[in-house]
Amino acid sequence: MPPFRVTLVVASAGWVGVSAAAAVGPPSPPLFWAGFTITLALATANLAAATARGTGPVARAAHVGLALGAYAAAFPAAHALLGAGHFDAPPGAGPGAWAAFALAHLLRAADALDLVRDWGAVQAVRHTSPTAAGLLVGFHLIAGAFVVDAIGRAAGRARRTFVGDMPRTMAVVLLAVFARLGLAACVAVLLGMAIGQLQNSGIRVFDWRAVPLAAAAAVACLGLLRLATRLRDRSMVGPADPGDALGELGADAGRPLARAGAVVLAPASVALLVALVSITGLAANEIGTAGMAWWAVDQALRGADFADVMQLFDLRVTAGPALPAAVLPAVCLRAAGSAVVGVAVHRLWRLARPAPVPTR
Numbered sequence: 371m372p373p374f375r376v377t378l379v380v381a382s383a384g385w386v387g388v389s390a391a392a393a394v395g396p397p398s399p400p401l402f403w404a405g406f407t408i409t410l411a412l413a414t415a416n417l418a419a420a421t422a423r424g425t426g427p428v429a430r431a432a433h434v435g436l437a438l439g440a441y442a443a444a445f446p447a448a449h450a451l452l453g454a455g456h457f458d459a460p461p462g463a464g465p466g467a468w469a470a471f472a473l474a475h476l477l478r479a480a481d482a483l484d485l486v487r488d489w490g491a492v493q494a495v496r497h498t499s500p501t502a503a504g505l506l507v508g509f510h511l512i513a514g515a516f517v518v519d520a521i522g523r524a525a526g527r528a529r530r531t532f533v534g535d536m537p538r539t540m541a542v543v544l545l546a547v548f549a550r551l552g553l554a555a556c557v558a559v560l561l562g563m564a565i566g567q568l569q570n571s572g573i574r575v576f577d578w579r580a581v582p583l584a585a586a587a588a589v590a591c592l593g594l595l596r597l598a599t600r601l602r603d604r605s606m607v608g609p610a611d612p613g614d615a616l617g618e619l620g621a622d623a624g625r626p627l628a629r630a631g632a633v634v635l636a637p638a639s640v641a642l643l644v645a646l647v648s649i650t651g652l653a654a655n656e657i658g659t660a661g662m663a664w665w666a667v668d669q670a671l672r673g674a675d676f677a678d679v680m681q682l683f684d685l686r687v688t689a690g691p692a693l694p695a696a697v698l699p700a701v702c703l704r705a706a707g708s709a710v711v712g713v714a715v716h717r718l719w720r721l722a723r724p725a726p727v728p729t730r
Contacts, residue, residue, distance in 0.1 A: 375429070376418060381410050382436040385644035389443035390465070393450045400446075405504075409444050413437040413512065435517070437708075441509050445495075448505060456502040458497045471495040475506055479513035479559075479678060503682040514676035521712030546598040551705040552591035556584045559697065587698065590645075618639035646699055653691035653699075665690040669700045673707025676715075 385408060392405060419425065420433035446468045449457045460469065497503055559580065567576040654662040668687035672680055679685070690696065 375419060375433075378412075378415055379432070382416060382440050382540065385409065385412055386443045388441055389440070389447045393443075393446035395450055397453040398451050399453070402448055405451075406444055409440050410508075412440050417512065432514075432685045437512055438472075438476065438509070440516055440566070441467070441512060445471060448502065449495075452501065456497065456499040457495055463495060467495050472509075475509055476513055478681070479510040480517050494710065495683070500683065506682050507677050507679055510682065511677040514678065515715070518676040518708065518712045518715050518727035521708055542598050542601050545594055545601070548705070549591045549594035549598060549703070551709070552594070552702070553588055555705065556588040556591070559701070561586055572640040580694075583695070585697075587645075595637065645695075646702065649693065649695045649699055649730065653693050655698050656691045656693060659687075661688060662691075664688040670707040673704030675709040676708070676711060 389405065390407070390650065392401070395401075414437075416433040416437035420430045420437070425433070445457070446463075446465075450458055497506055563576045563580065567574075652666070657665065665688050668690065671687065675681070690700075
């Protein structure tokens, strides 16, 4: 390991220990902000080292972990040095409670679609002031940037999988991406309710009526995936590179689906679209056309907000419909917002760090 990396690792680990020691001191806001400046500098240096060319997977994971660890150590220090009113922590909250707090927000930062907002008893410490929310925005930004860049990279690889005229290609790509995001959302919704039920056993969180709806939506998404495969084959649209892993994955995924029968899956995709239109109509009757438009803007913004500013500050364009089934179009709108921002962030990243020119 190069000397500068060793120095950075040692300095970051040592600073985590210093922050932990400061977490038991008397209130002193200037001391905290001076220390937080050092925390930001170390986190930035670790992120730069993680994204530098030639960095291996292990070193990249280590630097990202150190950046998040150094930032997470600032939360108990803020609770002690900034005084009361910023965090709701039980008396004598130890390292375990603060680690759970950081882990809960790490999971919420990775939740690009904001499907899970409250992790119940896992998160014994909660933020209670705009200052604390602002500190958490930076933490979510560090983790969320990597998630949204991965979304943009996946969308770019999906686009490069196909060739042909642009309208046809984009139609097939968007259909395939929508189907995969829908499958992930079906799993995430049920998983989020299950976790919430485990952490809140005294109230009803898991709704069994959502299981058949999620199963029907998953079948519909498989139908969309099969439809995208059929359109790709019918339009003579194939992988741009025979060695492209995503292209090979798409080709392999079509075979078992073909055995399952397009007679069942293709109508399921139509049923999904009909369900979206029906749910949208019911929600519009509840809150009106203008309210529905503002709600759609709110959901798209939440998907695009990978730093979770709206979630942490509890910002909302409109309350939206109370219809439980409205979660389906909400997930679709958030997925679209995440995909658009992911592509934009990934392209900006490529402009900042252009790919090396291959040499023969």
